[in-house]
Amino acid sequence: MSTATGPVPALPIQPVPGPPRAEEAAGGAPDDGPGSGGHMIVCGQDTLAYRLAVELTTLYGRPVTVVVRSLREGHGPQIAALATERRLPVRVVEAPEATTAVLVEAGVRQAAALALTGADDQVNVQAALRARRLNPGVRLVLRVYNRRLGERVGQLLDRAAAARSAPGTPGAEASTTVLSTSATAAPALVSAAVSGHPAVVHVDGRLLRAAELAPDGRTQGTELATLAHLPGTDRTRPAVLLPGPDDAPGDGGRRLVLELLGHPEENRRRRRLPGLSGLPLAALFSPRLRIALGSLAALLAVFAGLTSALTGENPLHTAYLAVLDVIAIADPATADTPARKVLQILTALSGLLLMPLLTALALEALGTFRAASALRRPPRGISGHVVVLGLGRVGGRVLDRLRELDLPVVCVESDPTARGVARARAYGVPVVLGDATQEGVLEAAKVGRARAMLALTSNDSTNLEAALSARECNPDLRVVMGLFDDDFAGDVYRALRDSYPHAETRSHSVSFLSAPAFATAMMGRQVLGAIAVGRQVLLVAAVDVGDHPELVGRTVAAAQRPGAWQVLALDTVSPDERSRDLAFPYTVRPELRWSPPADRVLGAGDLVVVAATREGLGRLLRDG
Missing domain, CATH: 3.40.50.720 (NAD(P)-binding Rossmann-like Domain)
Structure with missing residues (x-):
């Protein structure tokens, strides 16, 4: 194959005539x-x-x-x-x-x-x-x-x-x-890793959440659509995406539904000192130091009580005198009884313990503050958390999403200067510094007690090796790998699925997850979110009804296509007044009508939000 070495002439590679599209x-x-x-x-x-x-x-x-x-x-x-x-x-x-x-x-x-x-x-x-x-x-x-x-x-x-x-x-x-590929792929990666804690999509100032439901389960919000019938015990069977009303659920009866929640709450975590969010006061000082401080306080109380008993004065006044004696600024009790003089001497001697105790308190508190503002280590009793390997561009975005869901997270990163490390420090998320493929690193992240692990380093081999090592520690661990080679991701998924049939494994190419957003943007449309369902992806997108023969002039019910797309919402605002970005999380004036009436006829000036498969969205936009 000949090549061109300069800007012109360029190399045209003409396609060989093939079957009709x-x-x-x-x-x-x-x-x-x-x-x-x-x-x-x-x-x-x-x-x-x-x-x-x-x-x-x-x-x-x-x-x-x-x-x-x-x-x-x-x-x-x-x-x-x-x-x-x-x-x-x-x-x-x-x-x-x-x-x-x-x-x-x-x-x-x-x-x-x-x-x-x-x-x-x-x-x-x-x-x-x-x-x-x-x-x-x-x-x-x-x-x-x-x-x-x-x-x-x-x-x-x-x-x-x-x-x-x-x-x-x-x-x-x-x-x-x-x-950004990392921003568009992160929601799907998180939803694939955290079963039962759904993907969250911001649309028109509202939250759409995809959640798995048992046969008798109920949603917390308003159910908009059944996204998929999930496979039961046979994990080799794919999920049935966007089933029709006559399609029966699989052998397990589980469904993936899309529910509409209220307006998203703004992040109310106030920035104090980085990493100190939720830090208890008792964590500032060691138990031995707290015992010493308590013992000194008890000793002062005993001295104050004895002084009150000997002198007959008010206990509050004698406590005040005891404190003055401890810090050695009271007048000597030259005119008092011998017992009072002895108590004053003993109190002053106990005051000698105060200065080293205060010094120890200050040093230990400073050390705790420095450790909290640096990197936290995973707590000993942590369990049910999500382990994130790699805090690069993708890992940092995934960490943001996990924190939005308020899930416990432990991160592993080999480079202490990675951009996501500072973000983890600000969130107060424990970080293990080290190569995930080295012995003891995953154990330090408590992967054996984790609920899921996302391998998101920039090296596919490292992600695979870490996934295999995690499987040895916890054979039932849910593993999601963000791989760059799509063919490699498919081969790895099938191999791990066959080797560990009872564990959930997902291997996704970051480009595979982010490509729909880029492609639909080139078509003049907007992908609002992506939801991973096994190795498949469902897209939530905004589509102008326009001249689409599949939509225009049809009712909402007639416009549905099981297995391809389903209409979720209708925007009847004139094109000149519509929001340019429906994915913006905080909309002042919501404009979508969710679950529009089935007999509503779609016109050329309408805009609809649909849940669609990749092929369904392609067909819908291609025919327009």
Whole structure:
């Protein structure tokens, strides 16, 4: 295979003619070739770029141009194989950088959307600025790790599009979406790890929660939909997603339901000293030091009582005199009885114990404060907790989600300077510093008494080795691995499922979980949340009814498609007044109508929130 070494000429890899796509078989007009208007462009060479090319071509039926640095490195060979082996409508442009000339060669002037999935924020932002200048109306989807930078860049690009386009032109409605793979994948990873403690999705200022229910179980909120019928004793059977009303539950009768809760409460934890939240006062001092302090107080009480008995004075006054004697600032009892003089001498001698005791109290309290503001160790009696391996980008986001659910967590990290370590310190979460594959590290995290473990390091081999080691400590442990190679994730899942049939094992590719959000953003839609169901994923997305033949002109009941999608809510607000981001957790003016009437006819100006499978959402948006 020949390659191009510069920005131009680029390397077109033309797809080999294959079987007709779904929309062609259904009688619809096929999309034009990659060089025509409306195609998609992906700039990147990682797993996410590969997954995006697959989803856009197979689920949405869109031609895709992929700009890669090299066809011989990273996922370059796999991306090229999409056209040569899988015969998908993919064109590849090889160039070391997404310069203006490269973007023009890729067809950005006629493209409907451009996704930038590289790991360098500055490179992605620079390419986005170039693309916006070439095509003010193109939808931009950026992978940005720095959230603050991403928000500001998104606003800048939207203003640039509006400034370069007249009102009513396509550029005036251009959108810029800034996403992070760790933020989009974290909810699904947490929901896969914590059975019985559901995934939480913020929609229009409300909380949607997915929870497993027994045959006779009841929800805590308003049940919106049955997301899945879960398998019973046979774990090899997949769950039945979005079953119809006539579908019977599986042998176990368990259901995964989506329930609507109230408004999310803001985090009321006040920032005091990092890591001191919930720290009891007794934890500041050791038991021996507390016993010494109590003994000294009892001795003073005895001296005060004896003084009161000898002098006949008020007990409060004699207690005051005893304290003065202890700190040696009282007048000598020269005119008192011999017994009073002896008591004063004994009290003064006991005061010699006060200074070292106060010094010990101060030093021990300081040491406790320093330890609390640093890293906590797992408590001895901890159990039923979640162990998180790796506090990088993904691990830090997962830690945030677990804290939102108020679950006990123990973290393991080999790098003390990792970005998630400071976050764990602020939360007061115990952290074990060390390599999870080394002997004794997982034992220190009390993995034998944990309820679940998430292996989220940046190394797939480390995640697998840690999962196998954890299985030896606790064969029934629920394990979730965030792997980067999707094929490897599938193979590992099947092997662990066969080896430990009674334990729950999930291995998810981070790109597999985050790709739907990127793909639907390129289609001009928004994925509000992802819920992992075994090795499958359900998506909660906002969809304009528009010209979708599956929705427009139909009632809510007729628009449902068992196994594909289900309508959860209806937004009847005019498009000009709608919230741009329905996932924002604190909405001042909620606008969705949940569980709309079954006989409500959907119109072209409506917007619906649906729960859908990946294939169902792809079919819904592709036909629009």
